[in-house]
Amino acid sequence: MSTQNPTLSNPRQAACVVLRSIQKEGCYADQLMDRELSEGRLSGPDRGLFAELVFGVLRRQGTLDHIIAQLLNQSLGKLEPIVLVLLRLGLYQLVYLDRIPESAAVNETVNLAKQSVPRASGLVNAVLRNYLRRKNNITFPDPLTSPVASIAARHSQPLWLVNQWLDQLGLAETEQLAEASSLQPPLTLRTNTLLTSREELLQRFTDNGISAVPCHYSPQGIVVEGRHHIPGLPGFREGLFAVQDEASQVAALLLGVQPGERVLDSCAAPGGKATHLAQLMDNRGELLAMDISRNKLPLIQESAQRLGIRIISTRSADLLQSAAMPAHAFDRVLLDAPCSGLGVIRRNPEAKWRLTPADFTRLATTQRAMLKNAFRLLKPGGTLVYSTCSTTLEENETVVRDFVSRQNDCVLEDLNTIFPHWHDLFTSEGMLRTWPHRHGMDGFFAARLKKR
Numbered sequence: 001m002s003t004q005n006p007t008l009s010n011p012r013q014a015a016c017v018v019l020r021s022i023q024k025e026g027c028y029a030d031q032l033m034d035r036e037l038s039e040g041r042l043s044g045p046d047r048g049l050f051a052e053l054v055f056g057v058l059r060r061q062g063t064l065d066h067i068i069a070q071l072l073n074q075s076l077g078k079l080e081p082i083v084l085v086l087l088r089l090g091l092y093q094l095v096y097l098d099r100i101p102e103s104a105a106v107n108e109t110v111n112l113a114k115q116s117v118p119r120a121s122g123l124v125n126a127v128l129r130n131y132l133r134r135k136n137n138i139t140f141p142d143p144l145t146s147p148v149a150s151i152a153a154r155h156s157q158p159l160w161l162v163n164q165w166l167d168q169l170g171l172a173e174t175e176q177l178a179e180a181s182s183l184q185p186p187l188t189l190r191t192n193t194l195l196t197s198r199e200e201l202l203q204r205f206t207d208n209g210i211s212a213v214p215c216h217y218s219p220q221g222i223v224v225e226g227r228h229h230i231p232g233l234p235g236f237r238e239g240l241f242a243v244q245d246e247a248s249q250v251a252a253l254l255l256g257v258q259p260g261e262r263v264l265d266s267c268a269a270p271g272g273k274a275t276h277l278a279q280l281m282d283n284r285g286e287l288l289a290m291d292i293s294r295n296k297l298p299l300i301q302e303s304a305q306r307l308g309i310r311i312i313s314t315r316s317a318d319l320l321q322s323a324a325m326p327a328h329a330f331d332r333v334l335l336d337a338p339c340s341g342l343g344v345i346r347r348n349p350e351a352k353w354r355l356t357p358a359d360f361t362r363l364a365t366t367q368r369a370m371l372k373n374a375f376r377l378l379k380p381g382g383t384l385v386y387s388t389c390s391t392t393l394e395e396n397e398t399v400v401r402d403f404v405s406r407q408n409d410c411v412l413e414d415l416n417t418i419f420p421h422w423h424d425l426f427t428s429e430g431m432l433r434t435w436p437h438r439h440g441m442d443g444f445f446a447a448r449l450k451k452r
């Protein structure tokens with residue numbers, strides 16, 4: 001099956017194609033899904049089922065594989081990759097989707113197998129029916145004697161990640177985080193305060209029969225209940241809001257930008273934080289949104305235009321190349337560094353099956369070099385926020401502590417002192433650490449540095 005197949009009007013078939021591309025080619029789920037949805041072959045509830053199947057299977061892949069292994073007479077590794085995708089897809093519907101009748105889940109999956117890999121349709125049928133017979137006898141590792149394996153299997157997380165969380169948080173919180181990280185994240189929006197207030201936006205949603213509540217921490221944030229097609233939400237085309245997790249909103253607020261300042265967002269695409277910063281600057285001053293990827297700069301410009309922002313200019317430059325950097329000295333710099341994305345695995349669940357601990361060391365090397373270069377661009381007295389959507393120590397505290405210890409003109413500011421009302425988001429050292437299970441937002445890190 002190909003992702004270009006023009007006949008994919010069936011949500012299960014479309015999900016199967018996307019899952020296979022992710023497995024085979026290392027594609028990103030959100031990009032493939034956007035492409036499929038924008039081609040308009042699926043309509044109405046089929047679009048919702050398609051998204052549910054792709055993200056659900058990726059989030060629950062570990063648990064599904066654990067169950068499949070008990071139902072098979074052979075090891076999982078011996079299955080053809082497409083057969084494994086079909087089994088995950090069928091089993092996901094049986095285990096997690098109450099609204100789909102069991103017979104439909106089995107028959108539709110077997111039909112898909114007949115189309116794509118006919119020789120395996122008997123096996124797919126047998127395994128799914130075997131699950132229906134044995135579902136009350138599926139076993140998981142004992143939480144007392146094998147806590148890591150138990151959490152990994154029940155909450156669908158890789159073993160290395162559970163071990164890492166255990167070192168950071170202890171057993172009870174690891175269980176909570178593992179569970180929260182396999183759930184669908186909330187839909188959080190940032191009010192565009194250049195055009196409206198949070199209260200007016202909430203009222204607009206209420207008037208349109210959509211439930212939404214204010215965020216607890218971000219003064220611009222709202223959480224919308226249910227699933228929605230974003231461009232169809234009231235106020236989207238008028239630019240009244242941007243989609244952005246609350247943790248990301250808080251990270252930009254930590255920079256403390258003021259109207260009239262000269263600000264650099266050094267890794268800016270697709271522009272979530274850059275547009276937020278411009279909004280906080282009240283559309284006054286200069287904001288340079290820089291990114292290595294020239295292809296992504298139009299995303300920043302399109303968002304800025306929709307939100308009525310006039311102070312952002314974009315530039316393609318490599319933060320690792322000093323010579324390519326803008327010659328300005330900035331009052332404030334945001335370095336929202338490329339990272340492992342372990343804090344956003346609710347949104348990009350394929351990442352947890354691809355990453356390995358070796359990736360963090362490689363990423364940290366780049367992040368250190370970026371921090372050094374970004375700090376050079378600050379004026380004396382200027383402020384820099386270093387942030388990532390990763391939960392690892394290596395990409396976060398270690399990068400910052402190491403930099404501060406080597407850089408005589410750099411001071412780590414204590415966020416507890418500057419933003420005392422958010423103290424439960426900060427570590428005792430004064431850095432931001434948000435967690436899905438504690439704060440209901442993405443896992444995020446930020447530290448605020450000052451140049452003497």
Ligand SMILES: C[S@@+](CC[C@H](N)C(=O)[O-])C[C@H]1O[C@@H](n2cnc3c(N)ncnc32)[C@H](O)[C@@H]1O
Nearest residue numbers: 267268269270271272273291292318319336338
């Ligand atoms: C975490 S994303 C930034 C997200 C953005 N701040 C936002 O809120 O929408 C990291 C960005 O860094 C960019 N990037 C990666 N390496 C870079 C480099 N060497 N110089 C500049 N940008 C880089 C990537 O293209 C990516 O867009």
